[in-house]
Amino acid sequence: MRKTPYLALVVAVFQVIASQGAGYNQPDRLPVDALGVVLLLVGPVAMLTTRRFPITSLAATLMATCAYVAVGYPYGPVFLSPIILLFQTVSQGRRKVAWIASALTAAYFLVYSTWLVASPSPGSWHILAIVAVMLLILAAGEMARYRREGRAEHARVAEEESRRQASEERLTMAQELHDVLAHNISLIHVQASTALHLIDDDPSQARSALTTIKAASKEVLGELRSVLNVLREGAPRSPTAGLDRLGDLVERSGLDVSLKQVGSRPLPAQVERAAYRIVQESLTNAARHAPGSRVSVRLEYLPGELVITVGDTGPATPAVLSEEGSGNGIPGMRERAAALGGTLVAGPSGAGFKVEARLPLPEETE
Template sequence: MRKTPYLALVVAVFQVIASQGAYYGQTDREKVDATAIVLLLVGPAMMLFRHRFPKTSLALTLAATCLYLWGGYPYGPVFVSPIIMLFQTVTEGRRKLALIASALTTVFFLIYSTWLVDPPSRGLWHILAIVAVMTLILAAGELARYRIESRAERARVAEEESRRQASEERLTMAQELHDVLAHNISLIHVQASTALHLMDDDPGQARSALTTIKGASKEVLGELRSVLNVLREGAPRSPTAGLDRLGDLVERSGLDVSLEQVGARPLPAQVERAAYRIAQESLTNAARHAPGSRVSVRLEYLAAELVITVTDTGSSMPAVLAEEGSGNGIPGMRERASALGGTLVAGPKETGFQVEARLPLPEETG
């Protein structure tokens, strides 16, 4: 709801009542009569139409003010509506209109006060006072317009930043979801192949593989539900993976994994998440390309960086998923490390393969 009708009503009441009161202090002026009241109401009435007819409403307001003064009625309250109209004209960006209107009004005031009023007001200071008042009104309007535009610009920038952050968050979630799906589906595939191969010869081992499949499928469903809830609700998302879950990851990998953490301590969430995903992707690659290998996972918490080293001894059985990967595993890990200002090197190591990532740590965590 616009405030203009209420402002116009307040200005109308003030101009009519205050002008009648002003008469008692200006007994040399004409008493406020019906004509004066009509002229006093023109400005507030035009305030209601200034959005649709800006030029006409401003011209009629200033014309009514000039006629009021020419009629010899009391000074003072009559200037409220033209001041407001000029101010609002400038704040709405109609500078040229406001400048022309204020210039013409200034000329009338100078002519009126110099030749049409008795006694006339002559002198440089009188002229400067009239010009200064008009300039002050225009300057105040410009200042208000600048503040309004600045506020709108800040709101626009904030909205764009919010959209950018939301887009980046969705990209992060997509990458997280890719890593979770790639790891768990690869794990399910490997364990399912193992279960089928050992179903008749070693039912116990087959049962263990099926148990791993159950756990992996439960986790991937949980991750999917979490991401879908975030997308549905638009709520901030807390990291779903940290180094506190590294032990569970190793247990479900289906590989012979040794885990070593040297100098373990809490780290920033983004570092923990990246380290977890790098270890997860490395184990996924080992399960895909080097099934049956022994894998060592070592995390060394140094003062200025976290070093993650994942080494496997090479495949000891056919790699059932060797040709089914997306080819984005190592580039994705390297991208995660680079996003934090770190590095990642991956390549053959003796008979196996090694991934080494170095993630810098903030000073306060050192």
């Protein structure tokens, strides 16, 4: 709760003028003179310095208030500035200072009303009223502090969530870029090696390999553009890779691939993207480690999961790229499956290699 000079001015005018009026209804108290005005102005002046000297300002205000009452000036408006400063002290988190100051002030008024005040005594109800007002002020300050800290915590959590989402988006883009580059560059390398090997003996086969290289290079440029467009304002947030492009992926792989789909149903975007990338990475591994093999790709749509199986029969020719690659292919596929709550198993199967992924699917709605 920030104070302004205007608020301090309003409090000063109110305390001085209203205290003059309060004196008419309290004939047993002294009229407000020059000293009384000075004591009444201590609180408003302290409000101007409370941001730099919060504890000193509160102490000066409470001491001036106690002195004002001890001299015998009228009760009433003098308590406005202490109320404001006590509330601010608690709400800004200086709880211990505020509670101790309140306890000392209450103890002073107890001593004053019992032993120091001239007859007639204000009585115990007067002290109880002061204590109740102080407790009410402190409770209101605690509530204000709690609300302010709650808003600050909410803002902090929202900022952390924003940073986490941005980090996840960067990781997703990095994974997409890895998969796109790994698959297409491996395919280009394999086909380039084939073309160089056959260019003299079998030009038609070399031409086919070069055509595949052309298509793969065009594909990688298109996918890179779609991933990088995510960084541009207003660009679509969903990647373009999907199972509707699986036929093109198989055709460009340069492998002897049989593709079979059992059943069909709409898939969530993240499941479809993960399935495409798992098949893509599996074909990349087959091209790298098992050239010339026969590869089977099977997608089975079950009620609660999508089962992806990619297996090869083993290399028929020496593996050109068997020792190359980042080594992140299978771990990356496992991460994609695990991120969706699924599983992925990869390992030798007879003379070849087999990858099986199970991705959970939501229940179909009629």
